[in-house]
Structures are given as structure tokens and as C-alpha cells.
Amino acid sequence: MPSALPLADPAPSDGALPESVTVGAAERNFGVYLHVPFCRVRCGYCDFNTYTSDELRGAKRTDYAGQAIAEVALARDILDRAGLPSRKASTVFFGGGTPTMLPVTDLTAMLAAVDQTWGLAHGAEVTTEANPDSVDAAYLRSLADAGFTRVSFGMQSAVPHVLATLERTHDPERVPLVVQWARDAGLEVSLDLIYGTPGESLDDWRVSLEHAIAQHPDHLSAYSLIVEDGTKLARQIRRGEVTQPDEDLQADMYELADELLGSAGYGWYEVSNWARESSGDFAEHRSRHNLAYWQGHDWWGIGPGAHSHVGGVRWWNVKHPAAYADRIGAGLSPGAGRETLDDETRRVESVLLGTRIREGLVIAELPASARTAVAGLIGDGLVDGASAVRGSLVLTLRGRLLADAVVRRLLE
Template identity: 35%
Template sequence: MSETLALYIHWPFCVSKCPYCDFNSHVRDAVDQDAWRAALIADLRHEAALLPGRTVTSIFFGGGTPSLMPPATVAAVIAEATASWGLADDCEITLEANPNSVEVAAFADLAAAGVNRVSVGVQSFDADVLAFLGRAHSEDEARRAIAVAQEHFPRVSFDLIYARPGQTLAAWEGELSDALGFGTGHLSLYQLTIEPGTRFWALAARGELVIPDGDAAADLFDATQAMTRAAGLPRYEVSNHARRGEESRHNLSYWRYGEYAGVGPGAHGRRLAQATERHRKPENFIAAVTRNGHGLKVESDLPAHERATEAMLMGLRLSEGVDLARIEARCGLGREAFVDAGAATRLARQGLMVADGDRLRVTDAGILLLDSILSEVVKTH
């Protein structure tokens, strides 16, 4: 059986830049679609040459706004991945989409191109909140986008942002109840965070933007867990909820520290015990592909201990936790090199972790303290 691989494709372009977004997204007046299709395929072929004999279990088109990609480009990338590696019979092919009408009109063609899962960036169903978040779609467009997606794709997810300035518990419970009513098998529910370099960061620094404090955010989080569990979509990662079997297989590859190839501007990868990163700026990426046949900016070896640490930091985000024996086998290290057993025992006594043989996981009570738990239990040096 060939070793599996996840494939990430980054489309860097957006119609506008949202004030909370720190992703690698760019606004351009025009995009040379033929040049971009050729560049993405060349970049993919470079990875394929380094990773022969793999089977691709998931492809994820992220961004940016991948729903702005011509469906023909999506189809060409999928065809190239199929020719280069071969896709698993149940390969999950996800594309992130905005709810704008012009992009929703392409859903049928995207499905025909091979996309079988879509993640819709709804963020809110409230017009005032959408304006605050800088979103270019309306509440009606958001609702229609989900309905149309459910017509064309076997699996649909959408995102909401909560813990916004002034948001009450009752208002969020109403909004989440509305969202659960669509019956999708997956929801991504993110608390608003203020990221450095964003417009929201500048507003917060001037005291013009205040998000809920820790206690209020914790109450919102707890309500979220109770409601999603009751609806049959329990949390399987800090911010991601799914019906059993509807978890994002692609993101599970990341969190379980599987190998993945990253293609396109700013894309990161983990393969062959190396960390890879592409040039972020679209023009620099295209120039690199033209010059070198690939868009790589960084390709660095990851020492065994760093790989083990990354696997711990990623895996403990999951409700299932980490398999310590698997990390030992993959990195060639004993667990004492990357786990503070004393801290794990102490945290377990406090009800914040569970240690069960090779399995170590953070409890529901501990998940709100995840950052401090990670700093205690994961040996980073």
C-alpha cells in the first residue's frame, strides 16, 4: 500500500481584504488565468517528482478566495494530481467559497470539476455584523449559498465568527440555532481574534474595538459545545464540529501530523522530514516558478524533536488527542523527549487531561486552557 499524502492548493486572490484577516490574500485588478493555471501545475509537478508513489487522500483549495478560480483551473489541478499520484477512491476534494452570488453561480461547474466538499465563508447572518466584518455578501446571499451548496456537493460546511464586540449569550445561541437548522454535517465556529497587522488590530490598539473578556468568551464557548453536541455535531477540534464521519479529512491530516504538500503562493508543507514554504506575494511566486520550475522559498530539514513537538502541538487540539506511540515511531524518539510526564499526571489529576496508555488528550474542561496546557506538557527543548 502506498503512503498517503494530503495536497493543499493556495489561491491568493480576493475581491477585498477583510479587516480581521491575516491570511495570505491579495486584491488585484486583473489575474492572468492561463499563467496562474500553468504556474500551479508546474509547482504541483515539482512536489510530485519528490514524492513518487503516493496516494492523495485529500485536496484542499484554500485562500484567498478559491471560488474565484475558474472551474477549468480547478479541474486541471485535480487532473494533474490524479496523473501524478492517483487519488484515493474516497478522496475528499474541498474548496473554500464565499457566498457572493457570482461565485455561487459556479457551484455546479465546480462540482463537475471534481469538488465534492465545499466550505462556505458565511461568518454571520446579520447584516450589521457582515458590514462590521467587511464581508461583501448579504444575509440572503449567505442563506442561498448554503442551500445551493447542499444541492451540488455531497458534503457542506460553513464558518461563523462569534465572541464579537457586544455579542450577548442569548444572541449567539439564537444565531447558532439558526445555523444548526441548515443540517450541514460540519461547522467551523471561530471566536473573533485580533491578529497583528490587521485593521482590527489597529482599532483595538486605539481602544476602538473591544472583544468579550475571558469569562464572557468562556460562557459563549460552553454554550457552543452544549448546542452542537445536542445537535449531533460535537467538537472534534478546538473550533470544528462535525457529525460522525463528516470531519474534514484534510484538516485531520494536519492535526494528526500526516505528510502534506503545499502548492501555490505562501503555501506551507510538511514532507520528507522537511518544512516547506512558497513565496507569499503572487508576483514573486510566479517569478520563482518561471525561474526555477517551482515556487519554493523555504525548504528546511526538521530535526526529530521539532517534528515530535509539532505533532504534539497539533494533535492535542483534537478531541481524540495524540497517539504517543505513533509519534515515537515516526520521529524515532522516546516520549520522554517530548512529553513532560509529571505535568501530564498533574493535569490529569486536575481533570484537564486524560492519559490512557499511549493516548493523551485534553478534556472539555481543559480545552479553554489549551495554550497553557501545551506549554506545560510539551517539551520544546
């Protein structure tokens, strides 16, 4: 969740949604995202809407769970007034920040509020992000007992000098411990990695991949480091203290990830995400919550800076926890701005997001101009020819590396 909010129309103070959001709602899944905007330290590369203790200015971490629960109640009222059908939450995701900086009782109370308000669908996926040094075995058991099904650990790297550059605080040797504790509690495990850190070699990256694979996670995400304006890392690069990430090296790192993960029984299902095969099925361990974003389903984002999407209306909350607390305390929607997506924007986003996932795009549903580009994309090795014959536009490995270029050609 980037810290800078987009420019758009003001969101109404009562949060009211237009009647258009009801169209097709019964066919869309509903998910809930809960943003916990607290971190022990701010990593130099991070541009997410997070706050350390000395940045809170007028907000208390101890009050946060109650405020989030109040927004859950407000959300239910807004959805009911819009005439949307009652839908249970198929996925719930606690992100941040570091959600597990809060006492486990706060997270379980927030999940209970979601369950009591909308209900959890049968087999609902309930995930929290966590840092390896922010949980112990008892904390993870409490999460599982409360209905959490999945934990996503921010491993990032197994190499100490890479972790130091990223300003991550955990010892890489703690990762096997927390993974085992999570498994003992009955939780599925995902590991998040970052590649392309200044000073990280291809051999360093191989060490991190092999260390991650050795933990046998159910799911693994690998993201290239992006230097965001305004971050400490951007300033360090500008001053020449560290080097700019090398795009060619990052491409080599992505190819290595796909090779090693594929050999270990993981299949890609989104450009940056791989799931472990189980009984011949890669779908079982996919992040269903993140897939809902890519497939255009509905979700309500709770918390400061959180984004929501319902029926083609997208909005985002005020950023700072103190401003969020003030809005919630006054019984007002915390929405800061919103936009209603027009047909052209929906078309562009469907191409932008649909190309990223393994199922790809249905070629027959593309505009004529995009369909005429498919042959050239196959010829350039960016789109899989066999899948195209079957009617789907699916990226090759080279296409995943050049996904933005594929999208541009489809939208020309």
C-alpha cells in the first residue's frame, strides 16, 4: 500500500455508494483487508503507509483495534444502504506495516468482528503478514485457534548483508523456527522475498532462494526491489552511498527464481507469485485474497490509507492514524477520495491485471486491435503459442519479464 494517495473526487462523508455497485454483485466474491500501520522500525526501501512509535503524533496503537472494528460496522451499514446482497467474506487479509506488532488479542478481536458482521465463507482464507521476529509459537497457536489459516512471513533474504541494506531486523536463522511453529499450529505458510537489493549478487540470491525452498513453504512471493521516490534508499542512491539496482541483474534473478522454484515443485500463477503443487494442483495454495484483486472482485479495506473496491467504485482512506481515528470517532467515513471506473478504465485494468496471472486473457474477449497484436507477441516469444491456440493469452517466461511492454502493445 504506497504511502502517497492518488488524486480523485472527494469521498462522501457518509460513505454512500452509487446504485451501480449492485450490478453483478452476486457473481463477485467479497473480501476484507485490514491494514495495521505500525512497524518497529522503518525500512529504508519501504513506501507503505506505516508508522513507528515516534511518528504516530496523536494516535495510540492501543486504540487501533477498536477503531478498525468501528469501521467494520460502518462498512456493513454502507453496503446494506447500497442494496448489495449479503455476502460472507471469502478471504480476510491483515497487512501492514506489521500486524503482529499488535497483541494477538487485538488481531483475533478484529477477525471476530468481521465474522460477526458478514460471516466467513466455508473454507475462508484468513491471512496475516508477520515479521520473523514479531511472533513466537504461542502467538501463532492463538492465531490458528481464532480462525486464521495462513501466515505470510517477510523473509526478504537469507543473506545478512542484504538484510542489513534493507534494514530488516530479524536473524535469518529465525525463519526455520517460525515456519515450524506455524506448521505446528496448523497454519499454511508463505514466504516473501525481495531481489535486486544494492550489493546483492546472483549467488546471494541463490542462497536466499535455496534457504526459502528448504523450508517447504506452501507459497512464495518474489518481488524486485523498486526504489520509490521519497524513501531513505532513494536518498542514499542519489548521494552515491549505494548503487542503483541493476535491471539486467534483476532479470537474471527472476529467471533463477523461476528455474529453482519450478524444479522444487512450485508453479507460477502470477508474475511475482508461486504456489506449491499439491496432488497435481497448483491452485490449492494460491493466495486467493490477492487473486481477488487481480480478478476485479470486491473488497473493503479497513484502516488508515486502506484501499477498497466495490462494483467499479474504488476509494481510499485518510492516511494518518490520527486523522483516521478522528473520522471514526465522529462516526464519519474515513474515505479521503474515490473514483468510479468508466468502461475504458475497466478495459485497461482488465488487460493490465489479466496478463499477470497464469490463466491469462481470453483472446476472443479482447478488442480487435489487441487481437491483431497477438501473432506478433507470439513471434517475439512473449506469449505462449499453444495457449493462444486454445484461446488464452498467457505470458511466457520472457513475457513475464517484459509484461509492461506486452500490455502496451495490447492497448495500442
